[in-house]
Amino acid sequence: MEKFEVKRKDVETVSIVYLKxxxxxxxxxxxxxxxxxxxxxxxxxxxxxLSELSYISSAGLGVFMGFIEDVRKKGGDxxxxxxxxxxxxxxxxxxxxxxxxxxxSETEAIKKYQGS
Amino acid sequence: MKIQKYHFIGIILPFLFxxxxxxxxxxxxxxxxLPVIASRFRELVFLxxxxxxxxxxxxxxxxxxxxxxxxxxxLWAFILLFWGSTKLLEIIADSSDHFFSMVVLFFMIFIxxxxxxxxxxxxxxxxxxxTERNFGLLLIFIFLQIVYVLLDGREIxxxxxxxxxxxxxxxxxxxxxxxxxxxAIINGFRCKWIHYLNKKQKVxxxxxxxxxxxxxxxxxxxSSKIVENxxxxxxxxxxxxxxxxxxxxxxxxxxxxxxxxxxxxxxRKMREIQSLQALxxxxxxxxxxxxxxxxxxxLSLEVVGADFSWLELKKNSTYWLASTHGIKSEDVEKIPGxxxxxxxxxxxxxxxxxxxxxxxxxxxxKKINKWKPKIGSLLAVSIRFKHKELGILYALxxxxxxxxxxxxxxFQTFADQVGLALENSNLVKVTIEQEVYREELRLAHQAxxxxxxxxxxxxxxxxxxxxxxxxxxIGGDFYDVIVVGKDRVDLVVGDVSGKGASAAFxxxxxxxxxxxxxxxxxxxxxILIEINTFLRKHFEPExxxxxxxxxxxxxxxxxxxxxxxxxxVGLLRKKKVSWLESPGLGLGLASNDIFxxxxxxxxxxxKKGDALFFYTDGLTEARNKRGEEFGxxxxxxxxxxxxxxxxxxxxxxxxxxxxxxxxxxxxxxDVTLVVAKILR
Numbered sequence: 001m002e003k004f005e006v007k008r009k010d011v012e013t014v015s016i017v018y019l020k021x022x023x024x025x026x027x028x029x030x031x032x033x034x035x036x037x038x039x040x041x042x043x044x045x046x047x048x049x050l051s052e053l054s055y056i057s058s059a060g061l062g063v064f065m066g067f068i069e070d071v072r073k074k075g076g077d078x079x080x081x082x083x084x085x086x087x088x089x090x091x092x093x094x095x096x097x098x099x100x101x102x103x104x105s106e107t108e109a110i111k112k113y114q115g116s
Numbered sequence: 117m118k119i120q121k122y123h124f125i126g127i128i129l130p131f132l133f134x135x136x137x138x139x140x141x142x143x144x145x146x147x148x149x150l151p152v153i154a155s156r157f158r159e160l161v162f163l164x165x166x167x168x169x170x171x172x173x174x175x176x177x178x179x180x181x182x183x184x185x186x187x188x189x190x191l192w193a194f195i196l197l198f199w200g201s202t203k204l205l206e207i208i209a210d211s212s213d214h215f216f217s218m219v220v221l222f223f224m225i226f227i228x229x230x231x232x233x234x235x236x237x238x239x240x241x242x243x244x245x246x247t248e249r250n251f252g253l254l255l256i257f258i259f260l261q262i263v264y265v266l267l268d269g270r271e272i273x274x275x276x277x278x279x280x281x282x283x284x285x286x287x288x289x290x291x292x293x294x295x296x297x298x299x300a301i302i303n304g305f306r307c308k309w310i311h312y313l314n315k316k317q318k319v320x321x322x323x324x325x326x327x328x329x330x331x332x333x334x335x336x337x338x339s340s341k342i343v344e345n346x347x348x349x350x351x352x353x354x355x356x357x358x359x360x361x362x363x364x365x366x367x368x369x370x371x372x373x374x375x376x377x378x379x380x381x382x383x384r385k386m387r388e389i390q391s392l393q394a395l396x397x398x399x400x401x402x403x404x405x406x407x408x409x410x411x412x413x414x415l416s417l418e419v420v421g422a423d424f425s426w427l428e429l430k431k432n433s434t435y436w437l438a439s440t441h442g443i444k445s446e447d448v449e450k451i452p453g454x455x456x457x458x459x460x461x462x463x464x465x466x467x468x469x470x471x472x473x474x475x476x477x478x479x480x481x482k483k484i485n486k487w488k489p490k491i492g493s494l495l496a497v498s499i500r501f502k503h504k505e506l507g508i509l510y511a512l513x514x515x516x517x518x519x520x521x522x523x524x525x526x527f528q529t530f531a532d533q534v535g536l537a538l539e540n541s542n543l544v545k546v547t548i549e550q551e552v553y554r555e556e557l558r559l560a561h562q563a564x565x566x567x568x569x570x571x572x573x574x575x576x577x578x579x580x581x582x583x584x585x586x587x588x589x590i591g592g593d594f595y596d597v598i599v600v601g602k603d604r605v606d607l608v609v610g611d612v613s614g615k616g617a618s619a620a621f622x623x624x625x626x627x628x629x630x631x632x633x634x635x636x637x638x639x640x641x642x643i644l645i646e647i648n649t650f651l652r653k654h655f656e657p658e659x660x661x662x663x664x665x666x667x668x669x670x671x672x673x674x675x676x677x678x679x680x681x682x683x684x685v686g687l688l689r690k691k692k693v694s695w696l697e698s699p700g701l702g703l704g705l706a707s708n709d710i711f712x713x714x715x716x717x718x719x720x721x722x723k724k725g726d727a728l729f730f731y732t733d734g735l736t737e738a739r740n741k742r743g744e745e746f747g748x749x750x751x752x753x754x755x756x757x758x759x760x761x762x763x764x765x766x767x768x769x770x771x772x773x774x775x776x777x778x779x780x781x782x783x784x785x786d787v788t789l790v791v792a793k794i795l796r
Contacts (some may be wrong), residue, residue, distance in 0.1 A: 094660075
């Protein structure tokens with residue numbers, strides 16, 4: 001069982017979720033739980049910080065897909081920040097950048113919410 | 117009953133001897149002053165008779181399979197018969213009917229031998245090292261005694277009852293007699309059969325045994341005189357037997373008397389051990405929880421001598437009634453809820469066991485008296501396995517002070533066994549379920565393997581090879597080589613997100629969809645758009661599929677490839693690898709408008725010697741012991757250095773590299789690879 005950690009930080013209207021380690025079928029439920037809570041609390045301006053995420057599987061990708069529609073319906077979004085090279089490659093191949101905004105830094109991602 | 121050898125020796129032969137004696141008696145009756153030798157001879161015949169009887173009857177094993185109580189009853193019956201015979205002999209002797217007397221005498225020999233041998237049976241219950249020796253010595257001394265009497269000719273006197281000094285004569289026969297007494301006493305210590313009686317039986321044996329005492333003593337002090345008139349040897353033998361009986365039964369009765377106070381506890385201990393044995397046997401063979409709990413409440417009645425018992429099983433934090441004995445479950449349900457809660461609390465406070473010997477006086481559960489059945493004492497233990505509580509076992513008695521202190525400890529041991537058994541039965545259930553599950557997966561795997569192409573189709577001038585290895589029994593990867601018409605071959609590799617059963621089902625479904633769509637479209641982009649529509653409609657939002665699709669026209673050596681979120685197709689040309697990375701979103705991620713815009717086709721014209729490689733990310737993401745991934749770079753290197761070989765050989769070489777790299781680390785994702793080599 002690979003290690004995985006998820007942390008949440010609320011900054012005004014934006015919630016930042018920090019993913020660390022391996023996000024796969026086993027650990028995906030932990031990530032799901034956090035997103036679930038955010039949606040229920042209507043905190044839908046979400047930034048996911050991927051700087052410490054070393055691996056993501058299709059199950060992990062599926063978590064994003066599972067929540068994005070709801071979040072966007074509520075007027076929010078899930079923005080991705082600071083992906084590692086490897087993880088970005090995975091996103092890139094899949095075409096995620098077409099669907100999600102990816103930022104090189106967390107601050108830029110947060111700014112995007114404040115800007116709009 | 118067939119006449120066996122020993123019947124002959126033990127009964128018939130002695131009887132014949134006696135007839136012989138009788139005949140001789142009759143002949144010699146009239147003669148006065150018989151020579152001594154005649155009477156000695158007569159006595160000798162008697163001695164031989166006795167000896168043969170003992171030996172023959174003992175070999176008949178007629179008491180072998182009788183219970184102890186039966187043996188005792190036989191013994192007392194023989195005593196009564198003996199008493200009867202002596203009385204009869206007295207009467208007959210008066211009337212001087214020699215023939216009848218001899219018959220009765222024979223009978224008395226027979227009975228006394230039976231008494232002797234029955235006592236032997238009792239002595240030999242649970243025999244020890246010295247039992248045989250001690251009994252043998254007793255027998256020897258009895259024989260020495262009667263041989264002496266034979267040779268000596270004098271009548272013996274029943275000395276033990278006349279111990280006045282003027283009668284004390286210490287000759288050789290007294291010497292032997294003393295030894296008979298000594299060994300009778302030594303054998304008298306061997307009363308192990310007493311332990312096999314329960315309390316009631318012990319009391320019974322004490323009374324009946326006691327009753328035979330006066331009878332025996334009366335025989336002993338009076339009647340043997342009469343027998344001596346007929347034969348000193350027989351008289352002496354009978355005296356020894358009776359003496360033996362007196363000493364042995366005296367010691368046995370004393371033994372019983374001293375054991376009576378503790379008899380109740382002995383019974384209880386036996387019962388406890390038997391119940392624990394029964395439970396151990398059950399544990400070994402019963403894996404059905406229902407049967408196990410039923411047997412447990414049944415046995416608890418015996419283990420602690422309870423009137424009723426019930427068992428609660430614990431699931432998560434609730435208790436439910438699993439089994440009752442001696443009481444109906446509806447009645448147990450009627451116990452007030454707060455009483456039950458108090459009981460459970462008290463049990464856990466008291467380290468898993470609770471003994472209340474006076475329920476009415478106990479403030480904690482006094483309310484239980486509102487409940488219908490009368491309860492005097494209560495014993496409850498927690499059923500545990502490795503510190504986890506599996507349930508609670510209750511035992512109740514109507515009378516107060518019904519349980520002794522040791523019962524609590526014993527009941528806890530019992531409950532521990534039950535806990536072990538419950539855990540075992542759970543494990544067995546889980547193991548069976550796992551086995552069933554594993555078998556189902558295996559079948560699913562077989563089914564899935566059948567969905568993949570059994571063999572690569574023959575394509576003119578093209579050599580193809582492929583493999584698909586799933587991470588678990590079933591997975592989401594697939595590939596297909598679809599021959600469409602005469603001039604077209606579609607090469608497809610796909611990866612359904614997720615693992616296991618659901619991915620496999622979707623994969624199978626998708627394959628069918630592709631095969632249905634392919635003939636209708638000549639553009640791979642169009643096909644994928646249709647697939648995207650299908651996925652958006654039928655798959656869940658979290659599910660998506662990555663795919664590389666190539667429509668190959670072998671005659672023109674032309675291939676049109678699209679890539680939807682999938683690792684790029686590799687082209688090996690003159691030892692150089694190029695990756696065909698065309699843009700394209702994964703399938704099922706977005707609506708068709710977005711998808712269509714994202715997807716771009718790539719067209720290639722292939723040359724002789726070119727090789728195409730379709731793979732899934734399981735290959736590049738394969739990990740080694742250090743957690744490193746195989747990676748695109750390494751794959752590029754491997755492909756660049758691959759020799760001039762057939763598609764199959766190239767396939768195996770790549771596989772070899774991957775397996776060497778991962779070396780024993782189990783796969784975490786399916787690996788698929790399709791190789792197509794252009795020959796001409």
